[in-house]
Amino acid sequence: MTTATETTTAAGPLDGIRLSFGGVLNSEWIKLHSLRSTMWCLGLVILLSVGFSALVAGVLHLQNPGAIPATNAASLLVQSSTIGVNFTQLVAAVLGVLVISGEYSTGMIRSTFTAVPGRLGAYFGKLIVLAVVVFVVSIVSLGISSLVATGILNARGVNVDLTRSDVLLPLLGGAGYLALVAILAFAFGAIIRSSAGGIAAILGTLLVLPVALQVVAGLTNATWVSNVASFLPSASGGQLYAFVQPNAPAPASGVVALDATTGGLVLAAWVIVGVVIGAVLIKRRDV
Amino acid sequence: MIEIEGLTKRYGPKLAVDDVTFTVRPGIVTGFLGPNGAGKSTTMRMIVGLDKPTAGHALVDGKPYAKHPAPLHEVGALLEAKAVHTGRTAFNHLRALAATHGIPKSRVHDVIAMTGLESVANKRVGGFSLGMGERLGIAAALLGDPHTLILDEPVNGLDPEGVRWVREFCRYLASEGRTVFISSHLMSEMSQTADHLIVLGRGRVLADAPISDVIAGATRRVVRVRTPQVQALTAALAGPDITVTSFDDGALEVSGVDAARIGDIAAASGLPLHELTPVDASLEEAYLELTQDEVEYHSEVTR
């Protein structure tokens, strides 16, 4: 048994290594794509998006398709291309929660925060990788969906044009919406730290809350309730991928109507609040 | 080097770690012992910043762990609870951790080879046995070639070959000048691995000394004596603080006086001695003595 003499370890091959944000992004990318559940979710996004587009474009009721004016044809194209977002948002939400809650339920978060002890680097690294991946996969799936819908509608005699800006912008907005929903879900997962709890909370916010408010608005006939409902994430964010009618009638007085810009900003506000709360809790709590 | 000062952790009403101060030095293996719930794991989690201390601080090589530019190169930690996503393969788990620090893939292969995980590296961790999971945890701890190793019960679930490997590897790492800090409740394990011991009981430091001192410090040091004249020797030895216990087989156990003195007394009284053997307390006994009042969960011995 020797007592400690101040020996220094010989220089090793790893002496130059550094923790860096680039490294964290790379790590989170490896983590994301090395899980089967991610691949299932992303595959499902493409499948649901394209499947529903083909279905809707195929069965839409068309009267005298050749005579449909260009604006209405564009509206039909946007509707059938983005119809799948109603479903793929749920998949994006589940993926967003799982990306972080899965680490808590398995204990992986301890390894993650040991490697990245500042924690926020790992939190934002995860968030960025998730958002970019969901956005890219959504762009691809909405791109395929719109091509499929264009093909089917054209075959049915409707004269549609995919390159119009009022068609392309909602498609882009749909991908942005899905990425924002994934981030909001991620924040829920970080706050709640349980897969079941996080998924229930985000699906409740996206699905149950709008219906509940609708019921209340219907029963009370109160304008303010429906106004509140239009500020929910799904309603406000829905404006991002809605077709904009060129001469839509002005809303009745007292009724709030969000457009793509204001709706997008409202959803962004939800996301920012969620992400900030998540960041504060992640930094403060014991793991 | 790990320096811990006034470290305290409170979970609600529970004081898990209570004003603990000690230093873990490089170049030796330091064992961290204590009964269940003593606060060993909590202390180790606070060193790497997973739990925030209620008071006090822990420094690794002079800085808080999180302030090092390459934390994994500074400390390799194997913590008690599992810390791996069950859906990922061992290789991808290690590769993801390595990526944060730009550790090359070759190092990932190296630690997989060192821990004997080659055959299961591409299997998902969910199906791992306890021992394989433990090896993966050790592989992750070694990934950054750290100056300091913190291993919470590293031999948990390992087979005898694995236990020996961990023991020899820890000694080797310490001989390279690294700081090695291992927790265990297994005294026998510690007596073969550690040079220095820190004993914790109910969140407080009970002992912080070289392993030989811990053994020597045990009050139960006795001398076994045999003589044909039991009565006479017992009478000759009688004195304050000296106890003589006689056994059925004719042996006596004398405490409170050392072997040399017993021999002198016997010689002066003309009493023959057939045996005169100092009996050291084992580390096990020393440890039990230290912690007997500090055990949180006493097991009832039914007779």
Ligand SMILES: Nc1ncnc2c1ncn2[C@@H]1O[C@H](COP(=O)(O)OP(=O)(O)OP(=O)(O)O)[C@@H](O)[C@H]1O
């Ligand atoms: N996250 C926590 N929340 C509440 N109490 C905790 C938490 N972690 C530990 N404790 C309590 O703190 C005390 C110390 O626990 P710790 O796990 O550090 O002990 P230990 O020495 O590692 O025990 P063991 O030998 O069983 O591993 C225990 O009473 C435990 O119940």
Ligand SMILES: [Mg+2]
């Ligand atoms: Mg423990």
